[in-house]
Amino acid sequence: xxxxxxxxxxxxxxxxxxxxxxxxxxxxxxxxxxxxxxxPDFVVEVVNLFFEDSEKLLNNLATALxxxxxxxxxxxxxxxxxxxxSSSIGAQRVKNACVAFRNYCEERDPEGCVRCLQQLKxxxxxxxxxxxxxxxxxxxxxxxxGSVPMMT
Amino acid sequence: MASASSSLEVLAIExxxxxxxVDDSLVDRKLVERLLTNSACKVTTAENGQRALEFLGLxxxxxxxxxxxxxxxxxxxxxxMPGMTGYELxxxxxxxxxxxxxxxxxxxxxxxxxxxxxCLEEGAQEFMLKPLKQSDVKKLRWHMKEFSxxxxxxxxxxx
Numbered sequence: 001x002x003x004x005x006x007x008x009x010x011x012x013x014x015x016x017x018x019x020x021x022x023x024x025x026x027x028x029x030x031x032x033x034x035x036x037x038x039x040p041d042f043v044v045e046v047v048n049l050f051f052e053d054s055e056k057l058l059n060n061l062a063t064a065l066x067x068x069x070x071x072x073x074x075x076x077x078x079x080x081x082x083x084x085x086s087s088s089i090g091a092q093r094v095k096n097a098c099v100a101f102r103n104y105c106e107e108r109d110p111e112g113c114v115r116c117l118q119q120l121k122x123x124x125x126x127x128x129x130x131x132x133x134x135x136x137x138x139x140x141x142x143x144x145x146g147s148v149p150m151m152t
Numbered sequence: 153m154a155s156a157s158s159s160l161e162v163l164a165i166e167x168x169x170x171x172x173x174v175d176d177s178l179v180d181r182k183l184v185e186r187l188l189t190n191s192a193c194k195v196t197t198a199e200n201g202q203r204a205l206e207f208l209g210l211x212x213x214x215x216x217x218x219x220x221x222x223x224x225x226x227x228x229x230x231x232x233m234p235g236m237t238g239y240e241l242x243x244x245x246x247x248x249x250x251x252x253x254x255x256x257x258x259x260x261x262x263x264x265x266x267x268x269x270x271c272l273e274e275g276a277q278e279f280m281l282k283p284l285k286q287s288d289v290k291k292l293r294w295h296m297k298e299f300s301x302x303x304x305x306x307x308x309x310x311x
Contacts, residue, residue, distance in 0.1 A: 027283050034186045034286070042186060050179050080232065084261045085179040088283040 004146035011137045015151050028090030050089050057082045061117055076105040097123045168194045169225035169296045174204045176233045187289040201236030224254055225296040231260035246275040255295045
């Protein structure tokens with residue numbers, strides 16, 4: 001029983017830190033509320049879709065910014081999409097990086113855009129590894145026979 | 153399989169309102185589908201306006217509205233989509249004598265007053281901001297047209 005309690009405590013602490021440090025916002029909580037016995041993997045599925053989608057967007061952004069003549073409208077369209085999907089899963093810092101990026105698109109600032117892309121890649125990577133850690137903790141709790149605490 | 157919370161709240165499959173959800177984002181389609189299914193709706197998703205129109209029987213080359221399966225009680229569409237925007241889709245629906253009665257809700261991640269005004273003037277039932285939450289979707293139930301199979305005088309409410 002102790003092992004389960006310890007894992008649950010770790011889970012709660014980790015989740016709390018993700019919200020506190022701005023990685024996740026309330027929308028992530030909304031996603032968790034949509035998960036139930038009939039859809040036990042909903043959050044993981046949506047998050048996986050997000051990361052599949054965003055890898056492509058990051059590649060498209062890198063390509064678009066490498067062009068001789070940058071099509072800022074196209075770059076902005078990609079960032080807008082990225083902003084939308086990160087907002088939908090509650091990935092707050094990723095979303096904020098997108099908001100900053102759009103400003104530089106509007107300014108048609110090539111160096112600013114490249115910097116923003118780097119920042120976006122960093123936030124994206126951080127979000128990915130933190131969610132992987134979170135899901136791993138969930139799996140460990142379930143494997144030990146416990147239940148995942150509900151964060152309200 | 154539809155889950156039931158109590159005998160009074162069970163909705164048979166045919167009685168659930170049918171929502172057509174249109175969004176180019178796969179993440180958002182999955183999210184809206186879950187939200188609507190949780191509110192006891194039957195959901196069909198479309199990734200763009202053209203596919204949505206085809207489903208509604210208004211695609212190129214189609215000239216009759218298909219009854220039965222395609223019966224839709226609400227259309228919820230993203231505003232920003234490549235190709236046909238949600239606004240353009242709204243216009244096409246409202247221009248169709250067969251479909252204009254179907255309530256259309258526009259969703260957008262951007263709060264642009266002129267955009268909202270334009271959509272409402274064109275006949276959108278409501279304009280909602282993304283990301284959608286369960287509480288937003290519950291509100292939508294009140295916009296939906298009457299179910300195709302009336303409930304013999306009983307008031308059927310979803311969860």
